[in-house]
Amino acid sequence: MKKTILLLSVAALLAAGCQCKQGPAATPAETVMANILQRKSVRAYTDDTIPAQVMENLLRAAMAAPSGRNLQPWSFVVLTDKSQYDSIFANNFNLPMFKASAAIVVVCADTTALMPPRDNRNADPLRQPNHLWRDDMGAVTENLLLAAEAHGLGACWTACYPYPDRMEPVKRLLGLPATVLPYCVVPIGYPAGDNQPKDKWDPARIHHGRW
């Protein structure tokens, strides 16, 4: 009797496995929607390290972000040496979270750019303020977070700009150029514990035609 039940259970499992394989694959829209809706801030990580190819994928996704006038004001400093963290992140950062992460990406912004004036695109480019840099940096950071989610990683956007106490040691100890500031700091690692996305859907925020 026990043997029969065991055989039936194995048959059921195999059938379920076949159904999974033969079932319809997720559409691109379903895959993208699941990625966006599953993203959440993760602040606890396992000890597993992040393969170099995976980190490159995350940065590749980040750099695919849209950019005003396509100036791409971003650069990244990737940190994995935890002995650096006490001095760089001592001021008002969540140091235990950073120390638990496998890697930290410091997302940096050049607030200036070489560009011709908007009213004379044929003029010689001059170094001047890029008024759209913050917008670009939000896009680049979100792309990084979504790519982390897609690779089974957890990450947490941690503000650096506009807080002087957070920015100063990061800028100084990482040797950022004068026109470059640390926009945010993103610890990344394989998630530990239970991390669930928040449901932020609120139809009351949507206005049709006019407010």
Ligand SMILES: Cc1cc2nc3c(=O)[nH]c(=O)nc-3n(C[C@H](O)[C@H](O)[C@H](O)COP(=O)(O)O)c2cc1C
């Ligand atoms: C601009 C910005 C700054 C943030 N700064 C911090 C921070 O300093 N520390 C932190 O733990 N989380 C920070 N977060 C993460 C937010 O707390 C988090 O996104 C928010 O609570 C919503 O949760 P979710 O990301 O899981 O959807 C920041 C997020 C953004 C967009």
